[in-house]
Amino acid sequence: MVKAGEAVKASVVSLTCCAGCVSSFLAAGDALLEILSGDFDVIYSPTFIDLKEIPTVDLAIVEGGVRTKEDERFIREVRAKSKILVALGICATHGGVTSLGNRLSLKRILEKEYSLADSSKLPELEDLMRPICDFVDVDYYIPGCPPMPFLIVHSLKSMVSGKKPVRHETVVCTECHRKIVPAKLDRLYGIYEKETDPQLCLVSQGFMCLGSLTREGCGAPCPRAGFTCFGCRGPPDSLMYRSRDMYSFLVQVISKRTSIPEEKVKEELYRNPFVFHTFIFSKFERFKARERVI
Amino acid sequence: MSLKKEVTISPTTRIEGHGKVTLTLDDSGNVSDAHFYATEIRGFDYFLRGMEAERLPFIISRICGVCSTAHIMASVKAIESVYEAEITETANKLRELLLMGQVISNHSLVFFFLILPDFWFSAEEDPSKRNAFQIMRENPEVGKKAMALRSFAARILEIVGKREVHIVSVIPGGLINPLKERERESLSRIADNAVEIAKDALNLGKELFDKSWAEFRKVGDYRTCYMALTKDDAAGFYDGDVRVINSEGEVLSEFKPQSYMDHVEQKSLGWTYAKFAYLKLLGWPKGIVQAGPTARMNVNRKVSSEYAGKELEEFKRKFGSPAHATLLSDYARLIDLLYACERAKELLEDETLTREDTRVKVRPKNGRGIGVVEAPRGTLVHDYVLSRNGKLKQMKLVIPTQINNAAININLKDAASEFIRNGEIKQGLLNRIEMVIRAYDPCIKCAARKADENLRVEILSSRGELIKIL
Numbered sequence: 001m002v003k004a005g006e007a008v009k010a011s012v013v014s015l016t017c018c019a020g021c022v023s024s025f026l027a028a029g030d031a032l033l034e035i036l037s038g039d040f041d042v043i044y045s046p047t048f049i050d051l052k053e054i055p056t057v058d059l060a061i062v063e064g065g066v067r068t069k070e071d072e073r074f075i076r077e078v079r080a081k082s083k084i085l086v087a088l089g090i091c092a093t094h095g096g097v098t099s100l101g102n103r104l105s106l107k108r109i110l111e112k113e114y115s116l117a118d119s120s121k122l123p124e125l126e127d128l129m130r131p132i133c134d135f136v137d138v139d140y141y142i143p144g145c146p147p148m149p150f151l152i153v154h155s156l157k158s159m160v161s162g163k164k165p166v167r168h169e170t171v172v173c174t175e176c177h178r179k180i181v182p183a184k185l186d187r188l189y190g191i192y193e194k195e196t197d198p199q200l201c202l203v204s205q206g207f208m209c210l211g212s213l214t215r216e217g218c219g220a221p222c223p224r225a226g227f228t229c230f231g232c233r234g235p236p237d238s239l240m241y242r243s244r245d246m247y248s249f250l251v252q253v254i255s256k257r258t259s260i261p262e263e264k265v266k267e268e269l270y271r272n273p274f275v276f277h278t279f280i281f282s283k284f285e286r287f288k289a290r291e292r293v294i
Numbered sequence: 295m296s297l298k299k300e301v302t303i304s305p306t307t308r309i310e311g312h313g314k315v316t317l318t319l320d321d322s323g324n325v326s327d328a329h330f331y332a333t334e335i336r337g338f339d340y341f342l343r344g345m346e347a348e349r350l351p352f353i354i355s356r357i358c359g360v361c362s363t364a365h366i367m368a369s370v371k372a373i374e375s376v377y378e379a380e381i382t383e384t385a386n387k388l389r390e391l392l393l394m395g396q397v398i399s400n401h402s403l404v405f406f407f408l409i410l411p412d413f414w415f416s417a418e419e420d421p422s423k424r425n426a427f428q429i430m431r432e433n434p435e436v437g438k439k440a441m442a443l444r445s446f447a448a449r450i451l452e453i454v455g456k457r458e459v460h461i462v463s464v465i466p467g468g469l470i471n472p473l474k475e476r477e478r479e480s481l482s483r484i485a486d487n488a489v490e491i492a493k494d495a496l497n498l499g500k501e502l503f504d505k506s507w508a509e510f511r512k513v514g515d516y517r518t519c520y521m522a523l524t525k526d527d528a529a530g531f532y533d534g535d536v537r538v539i540n541s542e543g544e545v546l547s548e549f550k551p552q553s554y555m556d557h558v559e560q561k562s563l564g565w566t567y568a569k570f571a572y573l574k575l576l577g578w579p580k581g582i583v584q585a586g587p588t589a590r591m592n593v594n595r596k597v598s599s600e601y602a603g604k605e606l607e608e609f610k611r612k613f614g615s616p617a618h619a620t621l622l623s624d625y626a627r628l629i630d631l632l633y634a635c636e637r638a639k640e641l642l643e644d645e646t647l648t649r650e651d652t653r654v655k656v657r658p659k660n661g662r663g664i665g666v667v668e669a670p671r672g673t674l675v676h677d678y679v680l681s682r683n684g685k686l687k688q689m690k691l692v693i694p695t696q697i698n699n700a701a702i703n704i705n706l707k708d709a710a711s712e713f714i715r716n717g718e719i720k721q722g723l724l725n726r727i728e729m730v731i732r733a734y735d736p737c738i739k740c741a742a743r744k745a746d747e748n749l750r751v752e753i754l755s756s757r758g759e760l761i762k763i764l
Contacts, residue, residue: 016336017359018356018357018358018359018360018362019358019359019360020356020358020359020360020362020459020460021359022359023359023360023399023403023458023459024359024458024459026403026407026444027399027444027445027447027448027451027458027459029441029444029445029448030441030445032441033430033437033438033441036427036430036437037430037431037434037437041427042427043422046307046308047307047308047407047408048307048308048407048408048425048426048427049307049308049422049424049425049427050307050308050411050421050422050424050425050725051307051421051422052307052421067336096356097353097356098336098337098356100341100342101336101337101338101340101341103341129336145356145460146359146459146460148457148458149448149458190346190348191348191465191470192348192465192466192467192655192656195653196470221452221456221457221462222456222457222462224456225456225462225463225470225471226470226471227456227462227463227465227470230349230352272346278349278353
């Protein structure tokens with residue numbers, strides 16, 4: 001733990017990602033200015049600071065997952081040189097959207113698409129996009145794509161003052177204002193097939209909202225706006241056991257709220273296999289491994 | 295024994311993402327070649343094949359968290375062009391407002407956090423101090439201004455887009471819900487202040503720029519063609535036709551976004567994952583073209599807002615049209631920023647912005663469609679082929695950094711030649727090279743859907759032995 005009262009030395013680093021998490025951090029406005037002008041000193045960040053060597057810090061904030069050998073070497077060094085390591089965003093915590101690429105062999109594609117005459121200067125690609133916890137010990141995970149600015153700032157504030165950050169254990173539905181009223185529907189709908197009712201639960205309206213299997217803490221901005229939750233914060237505590245199957249759980253929730261028989265819900269989900277894996281694919285699927293099964 | 299050497303810079307700092315540069319020296323120790331590397335691939339172009347068109351815009355925005363809104367706009371436009379959907383006036387205005395939020399968010403980040411330290415501190419300043427956090431410590435007012443602009447953009451994206459980063463409200467057919475009157479009022483109230491701050495930023499930029507201009511004008515004065523969107527002869531971000539001018543300023547071609555791919559070709563050069571875009575008409579390498587802030591100033595005769603319009607006149611008076619010096623992008627970007635604030639303010643004052651007709655019903659179809667917008671770094675193109683059951687069959691993206699890729703490499707060579715003569719490497723090489731890259735504000739994360747890069751200077755002998763790390 002960081003001692004209260006002393007300036008906290010922090011680093012902000014990016015692995016393979018879209019830089020959205022750091023953008024979100026920088027969208028925190030006055031709250032950010034407050035921690036930056038207080039006891040929080042960012043001393044290393046290739047995006048903002050010219051220092052080229054990784055220093056020893058109290059707190060390392062890491063966005064992105066591991067896609068290359070270079071990423072792996074980098075995250076191990078960052079871990080060795082930090083007291084607290086925070087995985088910021090779903091790429092760092094679960095592999096993120098980029099891990100959808102795990103179902104293809106990128107190497108094979110590259111050989112086909114680019115006839116690389118000289119690839120000696122390019123770092124070697126790993127077979128899979130992986131979350132950083134596959135390589136190093138992580139002290140705090142802040143999933144989200146990206147985590148909301150207030151969530152990042154509140155969590156960092158707690159860490160800086162030596163307190164444990166508030167955990168968000170249950171599901172997005174607890175933060176959504178919509179009323180769950182069991183409906184009688186005959187099929188599911190795509191998000192732009194029909195307009196949404198402003199008060200009624202999106203699942204009850206036949207939309208495939210993932211709020212019921214996604215961790216809270218974001219404030220439910222998407223379902224509140226009428227856009228289905230797409231699961232960017234990953235599973236809640238209750239679904240982090242292997243024995244609790246997310247798929248069956250979702251089938252039950254949809255069936256209960258729409259009166260569509262479970263068999264039919266399964267059929268519709270089957271046509272849309274990546275619906276609840278968009279952000280956490282690398283934690284659940286190993287297509288590469290499947291290719292090796294005899 | 296050959297004296298041929300190579301200089302590597304990795305990682306580049308203060309650019310979005312990581313980059314790597316190698317400079318090759320010839321027998322007499324002068325720069326013979328410069329390469330800016332794309333060293334990693336995420337494969338968006340491949341793994342999204344088969345994805346439902348409905349889910350494309352919000353997933354594709356994950357290519358880049360810095361310019362996610364621009365990607366979403368290009369994506370829904372491409373899908374709507376396949377579906378032949380005409381969206382409402384209200385939806386168009388709200389989308390343009392979101393894109394202005396995107397430009398303000400990006401340009402204020404680039405100016406205050408990435409570029410400003412180069413102008414603020416002397417080249418001899420301790421590298422660990424040459425950063426935005428240090429400026430904020432020394433001058434909290436500057437920090438407040440940076441945050442005020444970032445917050446204005448974040449509020450637009452949060453209120454209209456429903457999230458600050460990776461917005462969700464924009465869907466094929468329009469926007470998922472209308473803007474409420476009280477939301478319009480609350481945004482409108484902070485817009486005035488944003489315009490004032492953007493003026494301050496521009497003045498600060500000009501003041502610092504004027505001091506160093508004599509030195510900067512030497513950096514990369516490479517003449518190329520330029521490309522940008524144009525609408526009624528003024529700079530546009532959200533819509534318009536694509537106009538291309540040659541290095542003399544003559545219009546080479548002007549075409550509808552739908553025919554973009556007939557005019558632009560891409561090639562792979564065999565040593566990097568990033569492809570190079572060029573004009574079909576002129577071929578490679580004559581058809582090397584640049585996009586981005588300077589290109590927008592060069593291609594268009596005017597900017598349709600009051601203050602930015604005057605600034606553009608001044609810019610053209612000072613530097614001519616077309617203007618070529620690479621570091622002018624840092625100046626032109628501030629005119630963009632002021633325009634975006636003024637345009638956002640104008641849109642927010644329009645009371646019809648809160649009309650409820652933000653959405654039309656779309657009917658999925660198969661076919662090909664192209665969506666084009668001006669992203670902060672230049673013209674962004676999404677080209678999709680959708681199948682009959684509404685899934686993505688094929689996707690081609692032309693990212694501004696791919697358009698600028700060739701010019702970046704050429705300018706790097708010029709800049710490096712000034713600092714490396716007969717095997718002697720002068721002080722300041724590292725920062726000058728990084729300034730050239732920064733001027734292009736390369737979206738490595740976008741190129742990094744295909745590429746990600748890293749910068750550190752290594753000097754290698756022709757046999758690949760490491761001689762020195764800078």
